[in-house]
Amino acid sequence: MGVTPSGVKFSTRKFFYRRTKMASTVQREGSDPGAAPYGNFINYYTFNPPENRLTLIPRTLLRDIGYSSETSENITVLDVGCNSGDFTVALYRHLQEQESSSRTAEGWVHLLGCDLDEGLILRAEQSNPFPNSISFIHLDVANDEHSRTQLGSYLSKFGRSSFDLCLCLAVTMWVHLNHGDEALLELLSRLASLCHHLLLETQPWKCYRSAARRLRKLGRGDFEHFKTLKIRGDMEEHARDHLVRNCGMKLVRSFGSTAWDRTLMLFTRNAIEVGKEESTQPSTN
Ligand SMILES: C[S@@+](CC[C@H](N)C(=O)[O-])C[C@H]1O[C@@H](n2cnc3c(N)ncnc32)[C@H](O)[C@@H]1O
Numbered sequence: 239m240g241v242t243p244s245g246v247k248f249s250t251r252k253f254f255y256r257r258t259k260m261a262s263t264v265q266r267e268g269s270d271p272g273a274a275p276y277g278n279f280i281n282y283y284t285f286n287p288p289e290n291r292l293t294l295i296p297r298t299l300l301r302d303i304g305y306s307s308e309t310s311e312n313i314t315v316l317d318v319g320c321n322s323g324d325f326t327v328a329l330y331r332h333l334q335e336q337e338s339s340s341r342t343a344e345g346w347v348h349l350l351g352c353d354l355d356e357g358l359i360l361r362a363e364q365s366n367p368f369p370n371s372i373s374f375i376h377l378d379v380a381n382d383e384h385s386r387t388q389l390g391s392y393l394s395k396f397g398r399s400s401f402d403l404c405l406c407l408a409v410t411m412w413v414h415l416n417h418g419d420e421a422l423l424e425l426l427s428r429l430a431s432l433c434h435h436l437l438l439e440t441q442p443w444k445c446y447r448s449a450a451r452r453l454r455k456l457g458r459g460d461f462e463h464f465k466t467l468k469i470r471g472d473m474e475e476h477a478r479d480h481l482v483r484n485c486g487m488k489l490v491r492s493f494g495s496t497a498w499d500r501t502l503m504l505f506t507r508n509a510i511e512v513g514k515e516e517s518t519q520p521s522t523n
Pocket residue numbers: 276277278279282318319320321322325352353354355358377378379380381406407408409412413
């Protein structure tokens with residue numbers, strides 16, 4: 239077991255593979271994403287460009303969930319597992335366009351992208367066209383204490399204690415495979431407690447099998463938890479069930495299907511009636 243400069247634990251074989259072989263596999267096989275143990279593909283957006291999902295997300299999303307630049311001073315958005323930041327930046331532009339008639343999202347929407355992979359975060363920072371509005375940090379969202387400390391510190395700059403919107407797209411499977419059932423449920427609970435609205439894209443079970451197969455094909459064994467996972471099958475349903483039953487959230491919309499036949503599920507905290515939230519008030523929890 240080794241530890242990257244960013245503190246991420248890797249088996250030395252996995253680390254060697256990620257740094258050396260993955261790029262060549264991707265280049266050689268074109269659409270085959272290769273194997274990256276945490277989904278930290280170095281060229282993720284060449285095989286899943288931001289537009290694949292942005293076309294499903296209405297430009298009026300913020301307005302639809304009750305925020306507008308006229309009434310809301312600051313909107314805080316968290317993008318969990320942001321990879322190299324391409325989607326984060328594209329989303330910012332996407333949301334900006336709805337406000338063209340009055341104020342733009344610049345200075346109004348504040349986006350924070352976080353990822354486990356320090357190298358990807360560095361790339362995101364270096365190519366960030368909106369450093370005043372978009373920030374990137376290295377963070378393991380499976381680590382409760384660090385997440386709360388680092389995210390809390392970001393939010394405090396805005397006098398807030400939770401994000402207006404959190405995106406968790408194509409991340410749950412990696413936490414699940416690497417940390418197990420409990421960690422998956424804890425992640426969902428953590429995100430629900432950290433935001434008013436959650437846009438979630440879970441990976442279907444067939445992706446778990448493909449990820450495990452890719453790893454095995456390369457002689458790297460299985461993900462630590464793959465064989466013992468009890469939560470399996472309809473992953474959207476499992477996530478929805480946990481968020482609704484245990485986290486005080488409700489599913490308000492589904493945007494689907496993506497080019498990969500996945501749905502983006504929009505959840506809102508139960509206490510919030512969509513479109514009627516007092517978005518100018520700092521959140522209290
Ligand atoms: C398949 S990519 C998805 C990227 C982006 N969310 C999207 O949908 O465009 C998964 C990302 O999740 C990140 N990731 C996996 N486990 C994580 C964790 N525990 N904390 C933070 N990021 C994580 C990986 O490093 C990778 O960049």
